Amino acid sequence: MMDQIITRLKNSRSVLLATHVNPDGDAIGSLLAMGLAMETLRIDAKLFCQSPIPALYRFLPWSHRVCRLPDDIKKYEAAVILDCGEFERIGDSVEYVQQIPVIINIDHHFTNTHFGSINLIVTDACATCEIVYQLLLEMGVTINQPIARCLYTGILTDTGSFRFSNTNRSTFEICEELVKVGVNPHDVAKHVYGQYSLSRIKLLNLALDSLEISKNGKISLMTLTDQMLQETGTQNEDVDGMINYARRIKNVKVAVLIQEYRNGRRRTGERGRYHVSLRSDGSVDVANIALFFGGGGHVTAAGFCTESHLSHLKETIFKLAEVL
Numbered sequence: 631m632m633d634q635i636i637t638r639l640k641n642s643r644s645v646l647l648a649t650h651v652n653p654d655g656d657a658i659g660s661l662l663a664m665g666l667a668m669e670t671l672r673i674d675a676k677l678f679c680q681s682p683i684p685a686l687y688r689f690l691p692w693s694h695r696v697c698r699l700p701d702d703i704k705k706y707e708a709a710v711i712l713d714c715g716e717f718e719r720i721g722d723s724v725e726y727v728q729q730i731p732v733i734i735n736i737d738h739h740f741t742n743t744h745f746g747s748i749n750l751i752v753t754d755a756c757a758t759c760e761i762v763y764q765l766l767l768e769m770g771v772t773i774n775q776p777i778a779r780c781l782y783t784g785i786l787t788d789t790g791s792f793r794f795s796n797t798n799r800s801t802f803e804i805c806e807e808l809v810k811v812g813v814n815p816h817d818v819a820k821h822v823y824g825q826y827s828l829s830r831i832k833l834l835n836l837a838l839d840s841l842e843i844s845k846n847g848k849i850s851l852m853t854l855t856d857q858m859l860q861e862t863g864t865q866n867e868d869v870d871g872m873i874n875y876a877r878r879i880k881n882v883k884v885a886v887l888i889q890e891y892r893n894g895r896r897r898t899g900e901r902g903r904y905h906v907s908l909r910s911d912g913s914v915d916v917a918n919i920a921l922f923f924g925g926g927g928h929v930t931a932a933g934f935c936t937e938s939h940l941s942h943l944k945e946t947i948f949k950l951a952e953v954l
C-alpha cells in the first residue's frame with residue numbers, strides 16, 4: 631500500500647492535502663507534516679481544512695498556509711485525506727474533492743470506510759502522525775525539525791500525553807527519533823496545554839456545572855449549548871478536551887459530551903442538531919455505540935451527530951447505562 635502511495639505522489643506535480651473539520655492536534659500535525667514533506671520533494675501541495683486552525687496549534691510551521699476552500703480542483707492529480715474515518719469528515723466540499731482522480735486515504739480509525747482509491751489504514755497506529763512518519767521514511771524524506779514538531783504534536787495530543795491505551799513502545803520509539811532531530815517536548819507542551827484563554831476557563835466552569843451522572847454511576851454527561859459558547863465568547867476549539875473531566879470521575883465507564891451546533895436558532899419544540907462525543911475507560915467499546923448512531927471512531931473515543939430534542943437525547947444515553 632505504501633509503495634502505491636509513494637509512486638502516486640512522486641508522479642504528481644500537484645496534490646491536495648486535506649483533513650477533518652474541527653481539527654485536533656493529529657489532524658493538523660499530519661496535514662502540516664505532509665505539506666512540509668511535499669515541499670522537500672518539490673511536489674506542489676495545497677493544504678486544506680474547512681475549519682480554522684485552533685489558536686493553540688498556530689505555533690506549528692505552515693499553520694498559516696492552510697486554506698479553508700479547495701480552489702481550482704482540476705489541477706490536482708491526487709488528494710491525500712488525513713485522519714478521516716469517513717470522506718464526509720472533510721466537510722462541505724466532499725463532492726468537489728471526490729472529483730480528484732486519485733484519493734489517498736491515510737487514517738487509524740478502525741471504523742474507516744475505505745473511501746479512497748488507495749487506503750492506508752493502520753488501526754494500531756497511535757495517531758495518523760505515526761503512519762505519516764513511517765510513510766515519509768519510506769519515501770526517503772529527511773525528517774527535519776519542522777516536520778518532527780508537527781508529528782510530535784499529533785502523537786502527543788492523540789495519546790492524551792502518552793496516557794491513553796494507544797500509547798505503546800513504537801509511540802516512544804518514534805518520539806525519541808523526533809526529539810533527536812530537535813523537538814523540544816517542554817516547548818510543545820507549553821503551547822498545547824499551557825495557554826488557555828480566560829473565556830475557555832469560564833466555559834469549563836459551565837461545562838462542569840452541567841455534569842449529570844446516571845443512576846448506576848456508569849455514565850457521566852456534560853452538555854454545552856450554543857448559548858454557553860456565545861456567553862463566554864468561546865469557539866468550538868475551546869470545547870476540546872473538556873470531556874476528559876467527565877471521564878475522570880471514579881467508576882464512570884463512559885463519558886458523554888453533548889454539544890449543540892452553532893446557528894441552532896429554532897422555535898421552541900423544534901429539534902436541535904447535536905454532536906455527541908463518547909469516551910470510555912476501555913471496558914466499553916464506544917465506537918460500536920457511535921456506529922449505531924451513524925458515527926464512528928476508536929474503542930475508547932468516538933462520536934456521532936444527531937438531530938433530536940435534548941431531553942430525549944439525554945434519556946436515550948442514560949438508558950444505555952443500564953446495559954453497561
Ligand SMILES: [Mn+2]
Binds near residue numbers: 656738757758788
Ligand atoms: Mn487521530
